[in-house]
Amino acid sequence: MILTKEDNLADLTWEASLQSLPDGGELLQSGIWRQIALAEKREVKRFSWLQEKGMVAVLAQVLTTNRFGLKSWYLPRGPVWLLSEGAEIAWPLVLADLIQEAKRQGVMSIRFEPENWPLPVVSFGQKITSIQPEKSLFLDLSYSEEELLSQMHPKTRYNIRLAEKKGVEIVSGQSEDLVDFWQLLQTTTARDGFRGHSLAHYRHLLEKGGGAIELYFARLEGKILAAGLFSFYGGRAVYLHGASANNDRQYMAPYLLQWRMIQRAKAKHCRYYDFYGIDEKRWPGVTRFKRGFGGEERVYPGSFLLVISKHKYFIYSLLSKIVKKLRP
DSSP, rough: OOEEEHHHHHHHHHHHHTTTSSTOOOGGGSHHHHHHHHHOOOOOEEEEETTTOOOOOEEEEEEEEEEEEEEEEEEEEEEEESSSHHHHHHHHHHHHHHHHHHHHHEEEEEEEEEEESSSSSSSEEEEESSSSSSSSEEEESSSOOOHHHHHHHHHHHHHHHHHHHHTTTTEEOOOGHHHHHHHHHHHHHHHHHOOOOOHHHHHHHHHHSSEEEEEEEEEEEEEEEEEEEEEEEETTEEEEEEEOOSOGGGGOHHHHHHHHHHHHHHHTSEEEOOOOOOOTTTTTTHHHHHHHHOEEEOOOEEEEEEEHHHHHHHHHHHHHHHHHHHHH
């Protein structure tokens, strides 16, 4: 197999290649995420490999982190494979190219977190704790709304109807409403054990998301009961971030919010609705909530660290431990 590395793949070709994936486009490898990362002062690099006839084989969007003057690369949900066969031959070529480029740019390590790793044995580094969720639920949107409702847990269907009956309304939000979302999220992270982001990060998602990332609220008589940030990109809808109040939980607002977003995803002709993260041990309540809507569980390969410079990585690890000990 002959692969040609191409560092200047046209945006249209990049996006079309991502959106050709069976599960829909991967947001974290998209041009949208590139703009969000750039807004957060992250350096972004793009590499691609083409087959003999010019067909895109592999994509890799890389985020650079510079800490203590030491650079590392992170491939969120990457690299992305578009090869139908021959991955066992292609991967050594792709990996060699990445290592060579990393050495040229003084990068100490590469962290891979692929979505669709094609080989049975992962062979590109030590497995470490993942940044992105290792499991998710994908809801197949090819079914009718009636069929989707019938596949849900009876209690989930009941709660959707209850929220409708009680008058919960779902409304879209704008940038100026992000403070309300962020404040509600502080309640959620404290209750459910999540780690949230800064208000600036959520603002970048909404303002740099190119219209593909949307904010919605579930309200009752003007009071916000639930909220969420959702993406609709390349045939896949994703439940990125959610929040709900501690009070008035009897109105079941989060259930109706999810159902309205599933309906919106269908209206946008998305192939799948990705609930994004489940974990029975870490987030039992949230996982139970998401499972109530049905869907197929997806397990990702995990996160893998490949050290390029052992000397630099040793210094980095040592400095990280010192900083951690000095924190109050």
